[in-house]
Amino acid sequence: MATYNTSEFKSGLKFIMDGDPYTIVENEFVKPGKGQAFSRVRIRNLKTNRVIEKTFKSGEKVEAADVMEIDMEYLYEDGEFWHFMEPTSFEQHAAGEAAVTDVKFWLKAQEQYIVTLWNGAPLSITPPNFIELKITECDPGVQGNTAQGATKPAIVETGAQIKVPLFVEEGEVVKIDTRTGEYLSRAKEA
Protein backbone atom coordinates (compact mmCIF):
# COMPACT_ATOMS: atom_id res chain seq x y z
CA MET A 1 0.00 0.00 0.00
CA ALA A 2 1.45 3.35 -1.03
CA THR A 3 1.96 5.86 1.77
CA TYR A 4 2.85 9.53 2.05
CA ASN A 5 5.18 10.98 4.65
CA THR A 6 4.23 14.39 6.11
CA SER A 7 7.19 15.90 4.23
CA GLU A 8 5.33 15.12 0.99
CA PHE A 9 2.19 17.00 2.10
CA LYS A 10 0.94 19.69 -0.27
CA SER A 11 -2.39 21.04 -1.45
CA GLY A 12 -4.31 18.51 -3.50
CA LEU A 13 -2.62 15.41 -2.04
CA LYS A 14 -5.22 12.70 -1.42
CA PHE A 15 -5.08 10.15 1.38
CA ILE A 16 -7.25 7.84 3.48
CA MET A 17 -8.10 8.58 7.08
CA ASP A 18 -10.59 6.59 9.19
CA GLY A 19 -11.73 4.86 6.00
CA ASP A 20 -12.63 8.04 4.11
CA PRO A 21 -10.73 9.76 1.30
CA TYR A 22 -9.46 13.27 2.04
CA THR A 23 -7.70 15.94 0.02
CA ILE A 24 -5.33 18.50 1.52
CA VAL A 25 -6.70 22.03 1.16
CA GLU A 26 -3.88 23.78 3.01
CA ASN A 27 -0.69 22.55 4.62
CA GLU A 28 1.39 24.53 7.10
CA PHE A 29 4.74 23.34 8.42
CA VAL A 30 5.20 24.54 12.00
CA LYS A 31 8.37 23.99 13.96
CA PRO A 32 9.88 25.62 16.98
CA GLY A 33 13.58 26.21 16.19
CA LYS A 34 14.71 23.52 18.61
CA GLY A 35 11.76 21.20 18.81
CA GLN A 36 9.16 18.91 17.34
CA ALA A 37 7.87 19.80 13.89
CA PHE A 38 4.23 19.43 12.91
CA SER A 39 2.17 19.60 9.75
CA ARG A 40 -1.03 21.53 10.38
CA VAL A 41 -3.47 20.77 7.63
CA ARG A 42 -6.96 21.68 6.54
CA ILE A 43 -8.40 18.67 4.77
CA ARG A 44 -11.62 18.06 2.89
CA ASN A 45 -13.52 14.81 3.17
CA LEU A 46 -14.19 13.88 -0.45
CA LYS A 47 -17.36 12.00 0.49
CA THR A 48 -19.03 14.66 2.64
CA ASN A 49 -17.13 17.75 1.43
CA ARG A 50 -16.64 18.77 5.07
CA VAL A 51 -13.37 20.58 5.80
CA ILE A 52 -11.64 19.77 9.09
CA GLU A 53 -8.37 20.72 10.77
CA LYS A 54 -5.81 18.15 11.73
CA THR A 55 -2.24 18.18 12.99
CA PHE A 56 0.32 15.49 12.20
CA LYS A 57 3.64 15.01 13.94
CA SER A 58 6.40 15.31 11.33
CA GLY A 59 7.43 11.95 9.95
CA GLU A 60 3.99 10.37 10.38
CA LYS A 61 2.68 8.43 7.40
CA VAL A 62 -0.74 8.31 5.80
CA GLU A 63 -2.16 5.84 3.32
CA ALA A 64 -2.39 7.20 -0.21
CA ALA A 65 -5.91 7.31 -1.67
CA ASP A 66 -6.46 6.02 -5.19
CA VAL A 67 -8.37 9.13 -6.23
CA MET A 68 -8.40 10.55 -9.75
CA GLU A 69 -10.17 13.49 -11.30
CA ILE A 70 -11.20 12.90 -14.90
CA ASP A 71 -13.10 15.07 -17.39
CA MET A 72 -16.17 13.18 -18.56
CA GLU A 73 -19.30 13.79 -20.57
CA TYR A 74 -22.67 13.29 -18.89
CA LEU A 75 -24.87 10.85 -20.81
CA TYR A 76 -28.19 10.01 -19.11
CA GLU A 77 -29.90 8.85 -15.96
CA ASP A 78 -31.69 5.49 -15.70
CA GLY A 79 -33.59 6.03 -12.47
CA GLU A 80 -30.85 4.43 -10.35
CA PHE A 81 -27.54 5.57 -11.82
CA TRP A 82 -26.21 8.61 -13.59
CA HIS A 83 -23.96 7.64 -16.51
CA PHE A 84 -20.78 9.43 -17.57
CA MET A 85 -18.31 8.71 -20.35
CA GLU A 86 -14.59 9.41 -20.80
CA PRO A 87 -14.50 11.23 -24.16
CA THR A 88 -11.24 9.66 -25.39
CA SER A 89 -11.63 6.02 -24.33
CA PHE A 90 -15.47 5.99 -24.42
CA GLU A 91 -15.26 4.13 -21.11
CA GLN A 92 -18.49 4.59 -19.14
CA HIS A 93 -18.93 5.09 -15.41
CA ALA A 94 -22.15 4.82 -13.41
CA ALA A 95 -22.49 7.22 -10.47
CA GLY A 96 -24.89 6.51 -7.64
CA GLU A 97 -27.23 8.91 -5.87
CA ALA A 98 -24.64 9.91 -3.23
CA ALA A 99 -22.11 11.06 -5.84
CA VAL A 100 -24.54 13.28 -7.76
CA THR A 101 -26.74 14.54 -4.94
CA ASP A 102 -25.24 18.05 -4.88
CA VAL A 103 -25.16 18.50 -8.64
CA LYS A 104 -28.22 16.60 -9.82
CA PHE A 105 -29.92 19.78 -11.05
CA TRP A 106 -26.91 20.85 -13.12
CA LEU A 107 -26.57 17.65 -15.16
CA LYS A 108 -27.10 18.26 -18.85
CA ALA A 109 -26.42 15.68 -21.52
CA GLN A 110 -23.19 16.17 -23.54
CA GLU A 111 -21.84 18.69 -21.04
CA GLN A 112 -18.34 18.14 -19.55
CA TYR A 113 -18.00 17.39 -15.82
CA ILE A 114 -15.07 16.54 -13.55
CA VAL A 115 -15.72 13.10 -12.13
CA THR A 116 -13.73 12.17 -9.02
CA LEU A 117 -13.05 8.43 -9.00
CA TRP A 118 -12.10 6.62 -5.80
CA ASN A 119 -10.86 3.08 -6.34
CA GLY A 120 -12.34 3.37 -9.81
CA ALA A 121 -15.87 4.34 -8.73
CA PRO A 122 -17.40 7.84 -9.03
CA LEU A 123 -17.24 9.60 -5.67
CA SER A 124 -18.31 13.11 -6.61
CA ILE A 125 -19.09 15.23 -9.64
CA THR A 126 -17.98 18.81 -10.22
CA PRO A 127 -20.01 20.76 -12.78
CA PRO A 128 -18.45 23.45 -14.98
CA ASN A 129 -18.56 26.86 -13.25
CA PHE A 130 -20.87 28.21 -15.97
CA ILE A 131 -23.56 26.32 -17.77
CA GLU A 132 -26.15 27.30 -20.41
CA LEU A 133 -29.62 25.90 -19.84
CA LYS A 134 -33.05 26.32 -21.44
CA ILE A 135 -35.93 27.84 -19.44
CA THR A 136 -38.76 25.28 -19.40
CA GLU A 137 -41.15 27.09 -17.13
CA CYS A 138 -41.70 30.74 -16.17
CA ASP A 139 -44.27 33.53 -16.29
CA PRO A 140 -44.47 35.46 -19.57
CA GLY A 141 -41.88 38.15 -20.07
CA VAL A 142 -42.64 41.76 -19.28
CA GLN A 143 -41.42 43.75 -22.28
CA GLY A 144 -39.33 46.80 -21.65
CA ASN A 145 -38.96 46.07 -17.96
CA THR A 146 -35.27 46.18 -17.31
CA ALA A 147 -35.53 47.40 -13.71
CA GLN A 148 -32.46 46.33 -11.82
CA GLY A 149 -32.98 43.55 -9.33
CA ALA A 150 -36.57 42.64 -10.19
CA THR A 151 -36.76 38.86 -10.67
CA LYS A 152 -39.23 36.03 -11.09
CA PRO A 153 -38.86 32.27 -10.48
CA ALA A 154 -38.05 30.00 -13.40
CA ILE A 155 -37.35 26.31 -13.92
CA VAL A 156 -34.63 25.15 -16.31
CA GLU A 157 -34.38 21.97 -18.38
CA THR A 158 -32.36 20.12 -15.71
CA GLY A 159 -35.05 20.79 -13.09
CA ALA A 160 -33.19 23.48 -11.13
CA GLN A 161 -35.23 26.40 -9.88
CA ILE A 162 -33.54 29.77 -10.40
CA LYS A 163 -34.39 33.47 -10.36
CA VAL A 164 -34.35 35.36 -13.67
CA PRO A 165 -35.02 38.99 -14.64
CA LEU A 166 -38.60 39.80 -15.61
CA PHE A 167 -37.86 40.12 -19.35
CA VAL A 168 -36.68 36.48 -19.75
CA GLU A 169 -39.08 34.24 -21.74
CA GLU A 170 -39.87 30.54 -21.55
CA GLY A 171 -37.78 28.65 -24.13
CA GLU A 172 -34.83 31.05 -23.89
CA VAL A 173 -31.34 29.76 -23.04
CA VAL A 174 -29.63 31.45 -20.10
CA LYS A 175 -26.14 31.33 -18.60
CA ILE A 176 -25.94 30.28 -14.92
CA ASP A 177 -23.14 30.15 -12.35
CA THR A 178 -23.40 26.61 -10.92
CA ARG A 179 -21.50 27.57 -7.76
CA THR A 180 -24.14 30.06 -6.67
CA GLY A 181 -27.11 29.02 -8.79
CA GLU A 182 -27.36 32.62 -10.02
CA TYR A 183 -28.56 33.77 -13.43
CA LEU A 184 -25.80 35.65 -15.24
CA SER A 185 -27.12 36.57 -18.70
CA ARG A 186 -29.07 35.43 -21.71
CA ALA A 187 -26.98 32.98 -23.69
CA LYS A 188 -25.70 34.13 -27.05
CA GLU A 189 -27.56 32.53 -29.94
CA ALA A 190 -25.77 29.41 -31.08
Next chain:
Amino acid sequence: MSWKPATAHKTRQLRAQMLHDIRAFFLQKNVLEVETPALSQAGNTDPFIESFQLNQEIKQDNSPRYLHTSPEYAMKRLLADNSGDIYQICKVWRASETGRNHNPEFTMLEWYRVGFHYHQLIQEVTELLLSLLPSVEKNTVIIAYKTLFIDTFGINPHQTNQRELANCVQKNISGLATNNLDQQALLDALLTHCIEPEFDKKSLTFIIDYPAEQSALAQLRTEKNYQVAERFEVYLGTSELANGYQEEISYQRNLEILDTENAHRKTNQQTIITQDKHFLHAMKAGMPVTSGVAIGLDRILMTLANVKSIQEVINFPWESA
Protein backbone atom coordinates in the same frame (compact mmCIF):
# COMPACT_ATOMS: atom_id res chain seq x y z
CA MET B 1 8.53 25.55 -14.82
CA SER B 2 9.91 29.06 -14.74
CA TRP B 3 13.61 29.91 -14.89
CA LYS B 4 12.90 33.33 -13.42
CA PRO B 5 13.76 34.39 -9.87
CA ALA B 6 10.98 34.28 -7.28
CA THR B 7 11.94 37.69 -5.91
CA ALA B 8 11.06 41.22 -6.91
CA HIS B 9 14.08 43.39 -7.67
CA LYS B 10 13.08 45.62 -4.75
CA THR B 11 13.44 42.59 -2.44
CA ARG B 12 16.96 41.95 -3.74
CA GLN B 13 17.83 45.55 -2.97
CA LEU B 14 16.38 45.16 0.53
CA ARG B 15 18.56 42.07 1.10
CA ALA B 16 21.71 43.86 0.00
CA GLN B 17 20.88 46.81 2.24
CA MET B 18 20.13 44.51 5.20
CA LEU B 19 23.49 42.74 4.83
CA HIS B 20 25.24 46.09 4.62
CA ASP B 21 23.44 47.36 7.74
CA ILE B 22 24.30 44.24 9.74
CA ARG B 23 27.99 44.54 8.84
CA ALA B 24 27.95 48.23 9.79
CA PHE B 25 26.30 47.36 13.12
CA PHE B 26 29.01 44.85 14.05
CA LEU B 27 31.86 46.98 12.73
CA GLN B 28 30.75 49.74 15.04
CA LYS B 29 30.58 47.29 17.98
CA ASN B 30 33.98 45.83 17.15
CA VAL B 31 32.65 42.32 16.53
CA LEU B 32 34.79 40.43 14.01
CA GLU B 33 33.31 38.82 10.92
CA VAL B 34 34.52 35.23 10.47
CA GLU B 35 34.02 32.26 8.15
CA THR B 36 33.85 28.57 9.04
CA PRO B 37 33.34 25.47 6.84
CA ALA B 38 29.91 24.70 5.43
CA LEU B 39 30.91 21.06 4.86
CA SER B 40 32.17 19.29 7.93
CA GLN B 41 33.26 15.78 8.94
CA ALA B 42 30.85 15.99 11.87
CA GLY B 43 27.18 16.90 11.94
CA ASN B 44 24.53 18.30 14.24
CA THR B 45 23.35 15.57 16.62
CA ASP B 46 20.20 17.51 17.61
CA PRO B 47 17.39 14.98 17.01
CA PHE B 48 15.00 17.71 15.82
CA ILE B 49 17.31 18.97 13.10
CA GLU B 50 18.29 16.83 10.10
CA SER B 51 21.52 17.44 8.20
CA PHE B 52 22.22 16.82 4.55
CA GLN B 53 24.94 14.19 4.11
CA LEU B 54 27.24 14.25 1.13
CA ASN B 55 29.55 11.64 -0.29
CA GLN B 56 32.77 12.30 -2.13
CA GLU B 57 33.49 10.56 -5.38
CA ILE B 58 37.05 9.81 -4.34
CA LYS B 59 37.15 6.22 -3.12
CA GLN B 60 39.89 6.66 -0.47
CA ASP B 61 37.66 8.85 1.65
CA ASN B 62 34.35 7.08 2.20
CA SER B 63 33.17 8.95 5.25
CA PRO B 64 30.35 11.37 4.47
CA ARG B 65 30.48 15.09 5.03
CA TYR B 66 27.64 17.07 6.56
CA LEU B 67 26.38 20.44 5.42
CA HIS B 68 26.24 22.57 8.56
CA THR B 69 22.84 23.35 10.08
CA SER B 70 24.41 26.30 11.91
CA PRO B 71 28.03 27.38 12.32
CA GLU B 72 27.82 26.86 16.10
CA TYR B 73 30.45 24.13 16.69
CA ALA B 74 33.10 25.76 14.52
CA MET B 75 32.52 29.27 15.89
CA LYS B 76 32.91 27.90 19.42
CA ARG B 77 36.30 26.48 18.37
CA LEU B 78 37.29 30.04 17.45
CA LEU B 79 36.00 31.30 20.81
CA ALA B 80 38.04 28.64 22.61
CA ASP B 81 41.09 30.02 20.79
CA ASN B 82 40.34 33.46 22.25
CA SER B 83 38.91 34.97 19.09
CA GLY B 84 36.85 37.39 21.16
CA ASP B 85 33.50 38.65 19.83
CA ILE B 86 32.66 37.15 16.43
CA TYR B 87 29.84 37.01 13.92
CA GLN B 88 29.14 35.13 10.72
CA ILE B 89 26.63 35.46 7.91
CA CYS B 90 26.30 32.19 6.03
CA LYS B 91 24.05 29.75 4.24
CA VAL B 92 22.92 26.79 6.35
CA TRP B 93 20.94 23.67 5.41
CA ARG B 94 18.25 21.72 7.20
CA ALA B 95 16.74 18.69 5.46
CA SER B 96 12.95 18.35 5.07
CA GLU B 97 12.08 21.77 6.46
CA THR B 98 9.79 23.22 3.83
CA GLY B 99 6.82 25.52 4.27
CA ARG B 100 5.66 29.09 4.22
CA ASN B 101 8.32 29.96 6.82
CA HIS B 102 10.92 27.34 5.93
CA ASN B 103 13.30 26.75 3.03
CA PRO B 104 15.84 23.92 3.50
CA GLU B 105 18.64 26.30 2.46
CA PHE B 106 18.56 29.63 4.24
CA THR B 107 20.75 32.48 5.43
CA MET B 108 21.78 32.72 9.05
CA LEU B 109 23.43 35.44 11.09
CA GLU B 110 25.11 33.99 14.16
CA TRP B 111 27.10 35.95 16.71
CA TYR B 112 28.85 35.46 20.04
CA ARG B 113 29.59 38.02 22.73
CA VAL B 114 32.33 37.07 25.19
CA GLY B 115 31.54 37.97 28.82
CA PHE B 116 27.89 38.76 27.99
CA HIS B 117 25.08 37.47 30.16
CA TYR B 118 22.20 36.30 27.97
CA HIS B 119 20.04 39.20 29.20
CA GLN B 120 22.67 41.60 27.84
CA LEU B 121 22.55 39.75 24.54
CA ILE B 122 18.73 40.10 24.53
CA GLN B 123 19.29 43.87 24.66
CA GLU B 124 21.71 43.75 21.76
CA VAL B 125 19.41 41.51 19.68
CA THR B 126 16.58 43.98 20.31
CA GLU B 127 18.80 46.87 19.27
CA LEU B 128 19.80 45.16 16.01
CA LEU B 129 16.28 43.96 15.12
CA LEU B 130 14.68 47.34 15.80
CA SER B 131 17.33 49.05 13.68
CA LEU B 132 16.81 46.59 10.80
CA LEU B 133 13.01 46.66 11.08
CA PRO B 134 11.86 50.26 11.45
CA SER B 135 8.19 49.23 11.19
CA VAL B 136 8.39 47.16 14.38
CA GLU B 137 7.05 48.88 17.50
CA LYS B 138 9.39 49.39 20.41
CA ASN B 139 7.27 47.83 23.19
CA THR B 140 9.26 44.60 23.30
CA VAL B 141 7.92 41.85 25.59
CA ILE B 142 10.26 39.56 27.53
CA ILE B 143 8.35 36.68 29.10
CA ALA B 144 9.32 33.39 30.74
CA TYR B 145 8.29 30.11 29.13
CA LYS B 146 6.81 29.18 32.49
CA THR B 147 4.68 32.33 32.71
CA LEU B 148 3.23 31.69 29.24
CA PHE B 149 2.13 28.18 30.20
CA ILE B 150 0.77 29.22 33.59
CA ASP B 151 -1.16 32.16 32.12
CA THR B 152 -2.56 30.16 29.21
CA PHE B 153 -3.18 26.73 30.73
CA GLY B 154 -2.44 26.98 34.46
CA ILE B 155 0.37 24.48 33.99
CA ASN B 156 3.94 24.87 35.22
CA PRO B 157 5.89 23.41 32.27
CA HIS B 158 8.88 22.59 34.49
CA GLN B 159 6.82 20.52 36.93
CA THR B 160 4.22 18.78 34.85
CA ASN B 161 3.80 15.28 33.49
CA GLN B 162 2.88 13.59 30.27
CA ARG B 163 -0.71 12.88 31.27
CA GLU B 164 -1.49 16.46 32.30
CA LEU B 165 -0.01 17.76 29.05
CA ALA B 166 -1.81 15.17 26.90
CA ASN B 167 -5.13 16.19 28.50
CA CYS B 168 -4.31 19.83 27.85
CA VAL B 169 -3.52 19.11 24.18
CA GLN B 170 -6.73 17.13 23.73
CA LYS B 171 -8.71 20.01 25.22
CA ASN B 172 -7.05 22.77 23.21
CA ILE B 173 -5.90 21.33 19.88
CA SER B 174 -8.41 19.54 17.72
CA GLY B 175 -7.21 16.76 15.46
CA LEU B 176 -3.86 15.98 17.05
CA ALA B 177 -3.31 12.43 18.32
CA THR B 178 -1.36 12.51 21.59
CA ASN B 179 -0.48 8.83 21.89
CA ASN B 180 2.82 9.13 20.03
CA LEU B 181 3.92 12.46 21.48
CA ASP B 182 6.48 12.67 24.26
CA GLN B 183 6.56 15.43 26.86
CA GLN B 184 8.61 17.82 24.75
CA ALA B 185 6.45 17.28 21.66
CA LEU B 186 3.33 17.99 23.75
CA LEU B 187 4.87 21.24 25.05
CA ASP B 188 5.93 22.16 21.50
CA ALA B 189 2.41 21.48 20.20
CA LEU B 190 0.86 23.76 22.84
CA LEU B 191 3.46 26.46 22.23
CA THR B 192 3.08 26.48 18.44
CA HIS B 193 -0.70 25.96 18.26
CA CYS B 194 -2.03 27.93 21.23
CA ILE B 195 0.57 30.36 22.60
CA GLU B 196 2.49 31.72 19.60
CA PRO B 197 -0.67 32.83 17.72
CA GLU B 198 -1.37 35.28 20.58
CA PHE B 199 1.93 37.15 20.18
CA ASP B 200 1.80 40.79 19.11
CA LYS B 201 2.28 41.03 15.34
CA LYS B 202 3.79 44.51 15.53
CA SER B 203 6.38 44.09 18.28
CA LEU B 204 9.03 41.63 19.42
CA THR B 205 8.37 38.89 21.96
CA PHE B 206 11.25 37.13 23.73
CA ILE B 207 10.51 33.81 25.40
CA ILE B 208 13.17 33.06 28.02
CA ASP B 209 14.16 30.18 30.33
CA TYR B 210 13.08 26.95 28.66
CA PRO B 211 12.53 23.51 30.19
CA ALA B 212 15.87 21.82 30.91
CA GLU B 213 15.14 19.04 28.38
CA GLN B 214 15.09 21.70 25.64
CA SER B 215 18.44 23.22 26.59
CA ALA B 216 20.36 22.19 23.46
CA LEU B 217 23.81 23.71 24.13
CA ALA B 218 22.53 26.31 26.60
CA GLN B 219 23.52 26.49 30.24
CA LEU B 220 21.16 25.27 32.98
CA ARG B 221 20.18 27.26 36.06
CA THR B 222 18.75 25.66 39.19
CA GLU B 223 15.53 27.19 40.48
CA LYS B 224 13.86 26.00 43.70
CA ASN B 225 12.75 22.55 42.60
CA TYR B 226 13.77 22.32 38.99
CA GLN B 227 16.24 23.52 36.38
CA VAL B 228 15.67 25.89 33.49
CA ALA B 229 17.72 26.32 30.33
CA GLU B 230 19.06 29.85 29.93
CA ARG B 231 17.79 30.20 26.38
CA PHE B 232 15.68 32.71 24.51
CA GLU B 233 13.70 32.76 21.31
CA VAL B 234 12.60 35.93 19.56
CA TYR B 235 9.28 36.25 17.76
CA LEU B 236 7.62 38.86 15.62
CA GLY B 237 4.01 37.70 15.71
CA THR B 238 4.24 33.96 15.13
CA SER B 239 7.40 34.28 13.08
CA GLU B 240 10.38 32.96 15.02
CA LEU B 241 13.34 35.17 14.20
CA ALA B 242 16.14 34.14 16.53
CA ASN B 243 17.35 31.66 19.09
CA GLY B 244 19.97 32.54 21.72
CA TYR B 245 21.82 30.90 24.62
CA GLN B 246 23.87 31.48 27.65
CA GLU B 247 26.37 29.05 26.18
CA GLU B 248 27.20 25.88 28.06
CA ILE B 249 30.97 25.97 28.52
CA SER B 250 31.49 22.79 30.55
CA TYR B 251 33.20 20.08 28.51
CA GLN B 252 31.50 17.35 30.52
CA ARG B 253 28.00 18.68 29.96
CA ASN B 254 28.56 19.39 26.25
CA LEU B 255 29.70 15.77 25.88
CA GLU B 256 26.61 14.58 27.77
CA ILE B 257 24.31 16.66 25.55
CA LEU B 258 25.80 15.25 22.35
CA ASP B 259 25.59 11.70 23.75
CA THR B 260 21.98 12.20 24.88
CA GLU B 261 21.04 13.58 21.47
CA ASN B 262 22.41 10.55 19.65
CA ALA B 263 20.77 8.22 22.20
CA HIS B 264 17.47 9.96 21.44
CA ARG B 265 18.16 9.42 17.73
CA LYS B 266 18.82 5.73 18.34
CA THR B 267 15.53 5.33 20.26
CA ASN B 268 13.61 6.98 17.43
CA GLN B 269 15.43 5.00 14.72
CA GLN B 270 16.95 8.17 13.27
CA THR B 271 20.40 8.29 11.66
CA ILE B 272 23.23 8.46 14.18
CA ILE B 273 25.37 11.51 13.46
CA THR B 274 29.15 11.68 13.80
CA GLN B 275 29.88 13.81 16.86
CA ASP B 276 32.07 16.84 16.39
CA LYS B 277 35.25 15.78 18.21
CA HIS B 278 37.02 19.02 17.31
CA PHE B 279 34.28 20.93 19.07
CA LEU B 280 34.51 18.69 22.14
CA HIS B 281 38.32 19.07 22.26
CA ALA B 282 37.89 22.83 22.10
CA MET B 283 35.44 22.66 25.02
CA LYS B 284 38.01 20.64 26.96
CA ALA B 285 40.60 23.34 26.28
CA GLY B 286 38.08 25.86 27.59
CA MET B 287 35.71 28.40 26.16
CA PRO B 288 35.14 31.76 27.89
CA VAL B 289 31.75 32.70 29.36
CA THR B 290 29.78 33.70 26.26
CA SER B 291 26.28 34.36 25.02
CA GLY B 292 25.39 33.57 21.43
CA VAL B 293 22.45 33.90 19.09
CA ALA B 294 21.39 32.92 15.58
CA ILE B 295 18.95 34.89 13.44
CA GLY B 296 17.15 33.68 10.33
CA LEU B 297 17.77 36.57 7.95
CA ASP B 298 15.23 35.47 5.34
CA ARG B 299 12.48 35.89 7.96
CA ILE B 300 13.71 39.43 8.66
CA LEU B 301 13.52 40.09 4.96
CA MET B 302 9.95 38.76 4.81
CA THR B 303 8.95 41.55 7.18
CA LEU B 304 10.99 44.17 5.31
CA ALA B 305 9.49 43.17 1.96
CA ASN B 306 6.06 42.66 3.54
CA VAL B 307 5.52 39.21 2.01
CA LYS B 308 3.79 36.15 3.41
CA SER B 309 6.15 33.38 2.32
CA ILE B 310 9.89 32.85 2.62
CA GLN B 311 9.94 31.70 -1.02
CA GLU B 312 9.27 35.29 -2.06
CA VAL B 313 12.52 36.59 -0.53
CA ILE B 314 14.81 33.86 -1.88
CA ASN B 315 15.84 34.31 -5.51
CA PHE B 316 15.64 30.61 -6.28
CA PRO B 317 13.77 28.78 -3.51
CA TRP B 318 13.99 25.03 -2.99
CA GLU B 319 11.53 24.02 -5.71
CA SER B 320 13.30 26.05 -8.37
CA ALA B 321 16.89 25.88 -7.09
